Amino acid sequence: MFLAAASVVSLALPAAALSPSAIAATSDQAIGDLPAASPANAAEFRRQADALYRMKEKAFADTDAETIINRFYAKDAVSFGPEGKPIMGRDQFREDYERVVKIANVRVEPIRSHVGADAAWEWANFYVTPKDPAQKPYSFVILFVWAKKDGRWVCGGDAYTPGQFAKTP
Template identity: 40%
Template sequence: QAFRDNDPEPILTRFYSENAISTGNTGATHIGREELRPVYDEVIGAFVEIESFNTLVNGDAGWDWVNFHVTFPPEANLDPFTFKMLFLWERIDGEWWSQGEMYVLGEFEISS
């Protein structure tokens, strides 16, 4: 919904923990919500679909391998792309927060 509303704030403050770490396909690392903000400001006008490939939970920790599909409105004149992404989760006071992710270009094959 945040992507459709062009509003990165819910992603940054209700999805990511305060000190989340994100490392992307170029090797750049962003630590904390404020360093993540410019990343989401760049893609917030895109349509994002997250497709889970493999999810594991062990107590208060979890991880989720996903396909992170990104497409753009036609007027953006940008090619769609997909990341293979690994989200890392921690349950804090009963709520799940993303502690970060790593991603590379590509796509997991998911059988129907």
């Protein structure tokens, strides 16, 4: 999760998708805000996501990689950092988390989310405090991707880079 090597992905689009007529057909209107979630769905997402973030924070504090791997992330989750090397699935997550839970504690600060009926994403500050007091704390800007399965929000993966969102008013 915290270290990766570079990779490049290319996407091939049909020429018709990029034609001026296809682009013009989408709309001449500026795109506004994303549609808002129903208040009940947004509240339930917030409740569940916050509980999962606290669980993940506690698992780091307890050096418990298995809780993160099996109860926070979906079995087929994907994660990648600034180097672009994807970590995919439980085996690769286990390799990574067994190492990182030993060296740091974390805190997740949600900043901005978009919640749909069965999918959501959330931007957050991910604060890392090394367990070695000689090392300095740091933070990531992280994007969590969520899906609802049987009424339960599950993290399908994340993407992160060093940095921090400004505090929101």
